[in-house]
């Protein structure tokens with residue numbers, strides 16, 4: 473059945489409900505180029521302003537899945553579980569998490585993206601390891617999942633091509649922030665990927681997409697419902713992103729910190745979240761194991777080394793180090809009471825760790841190293857941050873973004889990292 477794009481836009485503009493037929497048609501016609509970008513932009517804006525109900529979101533997601541291929545991990549000898557984070561500053565959790573969960577007996581197909589804006593991309597981080605490559609064929613992906621148990625690689629173009637086109641359009645039309653469109657975008661890719669279980673890490677705070685707890689909760693509930701209805705065991709954690717995760721933001725810096733976690737050390741918040749997400753993934757996949765033990769006994773590190781080597785990387789290679797470093801001292805003596813995630817993310821980005829356009833290169837060495845976290849005692853003049861870059865002309869702009877990033881007080885009690893858990 474054929475519809476008229478202008479009628480579909482008018483339906484949503486006038487706060488109506490889109491029918492299943494309208495949704496199937498508009499996604500298919502847009503993917504084929506029969507609905508123009510300006511028409512889809514108008515529809516996306518109408519959705520941003522007027523929303524969609526649960527039925528419309530589920531149908532929109534199904535239509536985006538149907539625009540491409542669906543992978544099937546049913547022939548693997550172990551269950552699969554994946555994790556998706558809505559993105560944050562210093563969020564390197566995928567790096568220790570994928571080998572950790574694989575070490576516990578669950579296969580982890582982590583199809584990832586590159587960073588855009590102030591949040592770093594998992595593939596950009598791993599590409600700071602000499603020799604490592606992000607692209608795998610579907611056969612290589614399956615073989616590595618069976619033999620190593622964990623894969624972090626680039627999502628192929630075949631998964632949800634409608635989303636790829638629509639996300640690029642939303643990026644330039646001010647329509648990224650619509651909860652129905654974010655939920656369907658993320659879940660169409662994850663359901664098409666074919667994972668049996670999915671744990672969502674929905675970030676809340678200055679460094680996240682969702683600045684507000686109520687919005688983050690709505691996004692999490694929408695995604696959990698979409699996954700559950702599609703037969704994927706899905707749960708979500710709402711986690712704090714007002715402060716960066718760990719003590720590093722930047723590509724090679726974050727790989728180094730992840731390896732520390734796999735070696736049984738690393739910052740407490742990174743360890744806490746890695747273990748909590750691993751427990752959720754194992755429970756959703758129906759496997760009993762203690763992930764904390766697998767970090768302690770070195771088996772997660774063994775899987776990490778095998779996972780990096782299987783994709784051409786040298787897990788023993790020295791990671792690159794920035795030639796230029798600039799120390800920011802603590803402004804006063806007391807307790808650090810603020811370390812703003814967005815400001816640190818923007819600084820890392822300006823130092824060269826992130827990209828403004830998707831074709832821009834990133835620097836493997838650039839980023840921000842933090843020497844204290846909120847709640848820690850600091851002394852005036854001690855190093856608080858170290859800025860890393862290969863281009864000293866970038867330091868001034870990075871410092872500008874950090875002007876109001878930190879505060880020191882007499883006392884400060886940080887809030888919880890894991891704020892809530894959303895299950896079906």
Ligand code: URA
Pocket residue numbers: 639648653654655657658
């Ligand atoms: N990530 C996605 O994949 N899609 C969105 O819409 C937002 C974040």
